[in-house]
Amino acid sequence: MKVAKFGGSSVANATQLRKVAEIIRKDPSRKFIVVSAPGKRSGDDDKVTDLLIKMGNAYAQNENYEEQIATVLDRFREIIIDLEISTDILSNIQETIVEVLQREVPINQKLDAIKAIGEDSSAKILSSYLNSLGLAASYLNPKEAGIIVSDEPGNAQILPDSYPKIHTLRDREEILVIPGFFGYTIDGKLMTFSRGGSDITGSIIAAGIKASLYENFTDVDSVFTVNPNIVANPKEITSLTYKEMRELSYAGFSVFHDEALIPSFKESIPVTIKNTNNPDKPGTLIVAEKESQENCVVGIASDIGFSTLFVSKYLMNRELGFGRKLFEILESESVSFEHSPSGIDDLSVIIRDNQLTPEKESIIMNRIKAELNPDTVKIHHDLAMIMIVGEGMMKTIGIAQKATTALTEANVNIKMINQGASDVSMMFGIQAADIKPAIQSLYKVFFED
Template sequence: MIVCKFGGSSVADAKQIEKVRAIVEANPKRQIVVVSAPGKRSKDDEKVTDMLYACNALAQQGLSCKPVFKNIADRYIAILDGLGIEKKPFVAILEEVRQMIDAGNGAEYAASRGEYLSARMIASYLGWNFLDADPYIVINPDGTVHEQSYENLRSVLKKDEKYIVPGFYGCDIEGKVKTFSRGGSDITGAILSSASDAESYENWTDVSGVFSVDPRLVDNAKVIKTMTYRELRELAGVGASVFHEEAIAPVIAAQIPINVKNTNAPDDPGTMIVNERESGKVPLAGVSAKKGYSRITLRKLMLFKQSGTKHALLTMLHVFGIRPTFSLFGVDSIVWFFETSQASESVLKAMCTRLKSEFSLDSIEVDHDHTVVGVVGEGVMEHRDLISRVVGALDKASIKLNFLNFGSSQTSLLLGVDADKTQNAVITLYNALF
């Protein structure tokens, strides 16, 4: 049995959904289909989910979302017309959703309705069973999947039945609608793959797999034929966006392979994501970068002399809403990189003042506009001249290296550059290494 997930571009309009039908009907093993909300039909179009967030914003101000919701309703009606589906029953569902948003059911309820409506519509079109993710998929407060979710799904899924399931959301432990982070339909597909003991999980999108570099930057970017869960996780962690980085967890224990494929070119092999691969001939998988980081640097003579200091400092950062993504440690110093959006300048100033006072720091500094670049591959540690090639290529391109982290991961080399050098750094490293 195969689980398929179709992203927003794959269900953006009637023509795209017709492609979905052709794909699932081409292989009878494709029995569970997870769908996203309709995405952009063109560069200037608006995603349904973004419009739903706008509806909630109006409702929270005590205003009706009716004017904005009409655009959403028109979008679904146009798809129904294109697919030849009777509209009357669906109009009633749309109105019910609008009323629930206006009643103040919150941002997560509003955002989830794009996938809900999409699944209801496609289930009707294919003649498959509609299975709501709520209440079967339970999401913990930290956004992870509650273990009960798998048993819930196993109890309701029937072996010979076919299901359409909305992605992106489930419910919290109290039964209220709760969403994953954006792109979370990938996670839903992975959960269903694990719960149904699928032989594979097909993730259908608008590109023919995971690229070794952003194809918008490099014309000759190549699709990675085979990569491991670890490589995908680390590439996603530094900006690669084809597949949600948290979607690996549900399938990794069962070692269910993931096949990233293109709805618009279904015969392309795509990228296979597996537990292990031979890295001898292809040591590196790709290079990617993520902007939007700030750096906090703390220094104090004998900083680590007293046990528990690092934990205490990190706890204080959490009090101010800072959760570092990357860490570097010196003899008497700590450098943490965190997403700039986590705190305002006033919060950072208050945090620095308190940290310096409570821990008697010699200095504490925060600066912005940093990018973290990752060179990822199962053969990173065996790539003998990797560091010299990376440093040499950046130096030749006059790109200042802010840090280099090698050895903390068996699968990646991380380095820091100024944000305005992001694209140049990625292109330079790709050309030098690939």
Template sequence: MKVVKFGGSSLANGPEFQKVIDIIKADPGRRFIVTSAPGKRHDGDIKVTDLLIKYANQTIKNQDTYQVLNEIIGRYQAIADYFKLPPHALDKIKSILTDLPSHDYSDNAHLMAAFKAHGERMNARLMTLVLNHLGIKAKFIDPSVSGIVVTGKNPNDAFVKEVTYQNMKKLLPLKKQPIRLVFPGFFGFTSDGQIATFARGGSDITGSIVARGLHVHMYENFTDVDAIYTANPKIINNPVPIRKMTYREMRELSYAGFSVFNDEAIIPAIQGDVTINIKNTNNPKAPGTFIMPRHNFNEPDNLITGIAGKKNFMALYIHKYLLNAQVGFTLRLLKILVKYNVSYEHMPSGIDDLTIIINKDQLNQHKLTAIKHDVQEVLHPDDVEWIDDYAIIMVVGEGMIGKVGTLSRIIEPLAHKNIPIKMINKGASQISMMIGTRAEDADEAIRRIYNEFLE
């Protein structure tokens, strides 16, 4: 048995729905279906999720919602018309969408989460209607029924609670019945009955939750690419596709910019010993990329599995004579970061120097000034400065374990191109090498490393 998840572009309109249904029919093992909200039908189109965000904002501002509501309903109606569903088939969907503003929400953040979640929620209902109309027995399973319980301070960035997997045991008898179960992705319910959503792209997370909860060991995630590639196709022309990789390789690469699969979605899959298969809705016969537990992984295809880079980093450089002899220096520094709610990525250090690498997304001009001021007041460095030109490149591969000379093969092509290296860090797992460069050099560094190992 398999869990299959389809992205928004795969469910954007009637013809795309038909492709998905053909994929479901092609394999009787594809029993558990997770839907995203309808995506863009063409360039310039608007995703249903974005229409729902507009609907929520207009509701919050007490503005007229007639036009956007009709546009949302129209997206589902067009799909229903494509499959010639009976005239009143969508009455329930229309009623639910129309009634959204009349519900009680604890605050505007919960209202926004609830509105956004209905893109997936209504598409799962519609998929169930279409499958049954076509003679394929299907049952809609809402998170309130499956028992997906979430938590978190932000209702638009929730996390699944462990009790979910106990709750889902009540669905296990349905595995013995010849029926497809259709789950909406992206959201769950808090313990007090409020809707909360995962981070955007969270339908991937739902797919992993369903696979773990129903003890399904194959999760097919259908998207719009044939595979995960060894490098960004915007940097490398026709990069080698990755045939198989381990969870930890995917996590390392996701950190540095791989965005084909939501890296948070891997966690339930790891816990449930699930193999994930990334596949293309438009080319379903392509093998795709398998992401699997380490114990199921045999020999890697290459020494290097993937190379990824990310440019949105800054570095706080601190120089102080005899820094290494000061007890508690790093502790006092970290307390300053905690004060401003800033986490760090890496902290390479020397005898008299220390650099803290931080993701720019956490920083603004106020924090930059305040952190530097506090460092000067608390730590009395000889020199402190922000370096706003930092990129991190991850070179990842299970094949790197125990291989002598890998580092030199990474560095030499950069030296030949006169690309300076700011930092090197070998991961404790021995499957990754982190290189710090100037942001302007990152793309060329990736090309040089790729040519060395994979060209």
């Protein structure tokens, strides 16, 4: 039994939904379908979820929101008419919108309920369309599906009690079409996951029914080995492990909403990324484990926007708890750090720029000076991180040599190397300005030669 999740571009209009139905029809093991809200039909279009957020904001600020309702309904009307299914569904969607806006709940909850209308309507439309094609399918509300979540509007977390209930869905005969992005608290309040949360719903259903595969249909054929904006037509990744995917997604590979995979990861469910517009392509498969390979590097990711906090103190390494005290300062200033490579008498802390403001920097610097009495403390900006990722890397001699040679040949100064902390990746810090030649040279060495 498979779970297939279709993203916003896959349900953006009738043309796309026909492809979706064809994909579902083609493989009878695709029994659980999770859908996003309709995405953009073209470059300058709006996503339905964004329209709904606007509607919610207008409502919250006591502004007129009739126009937004009309725009949303227009999107769904177009789809319904194009698919030639019953317009009862449009009335149903309209009633839902009115009901949600009138519901007597705190504003946070109401905004969540408004945002959820996009996915909910998608699911209703798709199940009706499948029926019209003669396929046995039902819309299944997340409450009936058993998706019980914590009471955190906009950031709901799945509760473990959900899974036994979800597991019973295996007994259903028909195809179940479930809206992504939201669940219900134990006392029945609708709560959305964080943005991008349809991936989460798919992952939860896959874990709950112990799917043989969680198919994630999107608009790319597969994951590339490197950013195609830096290297033209890069090779595709056919298979990677969860761990590899995590390392890649850290540094610029926005393959997946990160947290989405936790439920599937815990159950070791394989995940595939496929293209709704090109479903016969094998796509990229994410698995718990794989055989180690000769050329073990699967991908090279990169990201900019890092800073380094550098602290130096003679005999630092004799000072029990020095690192702990530094991290406490950062934590108490709510600055989360990425890494903290250390020398003998030096400690660096790699921080994402979004964690820092000039004010915060100066508070941190002053506290470090006052509380840790270092010889030096300074912050460097404009750092880029490169991740070279591949299971089996630790057992393969010469990977670091290949990488450093590639960077040296590109005349790139290596500011930082962090290898060995993870057994599936190697991290390089360089000046952000060097990112293009660095990545191009690394790609050449690992994927072309």
